[in-house]
Amino acid sequence: MVRLVGDGVENPANAAALIEAARMFAVPCGFRDSRGLAGQLPDISTVDTDGLLGQRIVAVDNAPGAESVYRTAPAPPGASVVVGNERRGIRPDVLRAAARTVHIPMPGRGVNTLNVATAAAVALYYLLDAHGRRQARAPRPESHRPALLLAALRDHVEAGSSLRSAAAFGWPVVTVDDREKVWFGTPRPVRTEARAAARSHRNPLRVAPAGDAWSPPPGTRVVVCGPDVDGPPLHRTELTGPGTVLVVPDGDGWSAPPDAEFARVAVPGEPGRYRLLTGIVLAEAARQLGPRPAGAARPPRRGLSYGSALAHSAPEADLVLPWELLEY
Template identity: 80%
Template sequence: MSPPARLVGDGVENPANAEALAEAARMFAVPCGFRDSRGLAAHLPDLSTVTTAALLGGADPLIAVDNTPGAESVYRAGPLRGRASIVVGNERRGIRPDVLRAAARTVQIPMPGRGVNTLNVATAAAVALYYLLDAHGRRQARAPRPESHRPTLLLAAPRDHVEAGSSLRSAAAFGWQTVMADDREKVWFGTPRPIRAEARAAARSHRNPLRVVPAGDAWSSRAGSRVIVCAPDVDGPPLHHAKLTGSSTVLVIPDGDGWEPPPDAEFARVTVPGEPGRYRLVTGIVLAETARQLGTRTVTARRPPRRGLSYSSMLGHTALPNTDLVHPWELTAY
């Protein structure tokens, strides 16, 4: 049986991102290729490449994942009709114009965050594959106050500093302002300078307003809170069938099985047909689905302006003890 899609990286220049993109493809059991215009092959000899002619003139329709004007939300994207090439672009410049012109569809991942408003390219690919291949057709809700239902987020025992930083970048892009981190592997707090610099770069800390709060190895949930552990290898309903929102909800995303959930925890499974995938990819999918369930703020119509001019008095007369009150007309005598 042929795979339902192919993932293509267009002009990706960071070899580590290329490897993560290939891993995102393996999560969904689809092949991965690269239109290499940035010399990736010199760093990755086994890189699978795609020529411009094969990409633009092939039989597979192109689906571009890019935040361009007029792009449809990935949450509302319908099911794929036959095999397609899902294209993600360069880390800074995005997808090149020739692919955007040739694309049958362009989808975007809504980003409600302040400051950081883009995902790591591999994370964006994993989110797009999740909705285009499995959880398609699910609409983003609208609510008057979505922030009042935002759950607390706990990154539980991340094992790699770059994966942790990229996950924090995703949290900020999806609208979180504070994240708890159980940093028992010492990948974020108190790390040597080179590791700290790489982690902060992955998190885009120079334009990321996110606060990271240490949770401690002995973290325990607040009384009355609802803890949901989200991971590929847990026994629970599929992620997009679980209710992930609520001000008393704590979303826990563990990195592997080194974190022990509380006895009353619920579970939601990140269902993928292939390999479980690295931490940033799983985190991005969980946060995207939570953002979909939170919805966007309902826009209310503004009142039309009054016709004509209106005036109001901003000054008043007050007589204080032992003072003289001078009226404006008396000033004309001076």
């Protein structure tokens, strides 16, 4: 069994989410605490430096020379999978001692990192499982990018973190089914906290409301992704292609169309919070799309469009702008 280790994590909410990420994969979680985290969460398990450096380490970091987590070998038994501080990443002594360093490819235009717990969940998904994966697509991946619907959102921070992941994995537009009013029309403190989770100061993502009774246009292929659905494993399901809509519901409050397909986020432990599930779904879809060809121009920052199968009204769309968080 491997273990998940947070190196220098300082936000208690992120620490709690890391513990949930470990529970998703039925592995223990510990923290090398250099930021006073144990004073705020006295029940966490701590890891001493000598004990960590004496084990085989798989570091998850965007360090030079890191290999893609999509192509790396499984983590060996007894290894420590290490993620770092929210701002500074993994400390140099751990990176030097790591047997292997892996990164999660980020094709996004503005945000290029995930929430630390989401990154841990994505890394564990590929380091521990996801065997028998579908092959990545040929060149021109953007022509096969599916539309994305985040459905029946229940928590504004989970919604914001999921939107951050969508931008980091290359989605310029996301539609949300916001029946609980966690993103649109919220009080200013809630709005500010949600936009902070979305990293809106760096995030040009366009968020569009799905409306009260969204239904897919004729000919649309809808793939509903979740931990409890009856379908093949996520990494063995085709998640891309023109006319495809990926739907990630938050719980069971969303009814799928009669002809929808289902893809199961198969994890050995507890399902985990919404941001973790969404991050895994988006990572697998991005992996199946494949990397942008070398030398290909990035899409423009404004005026973005692609073959979306989601019908939404552009004037109602919420463009996340930098000035919103200047005083956060």
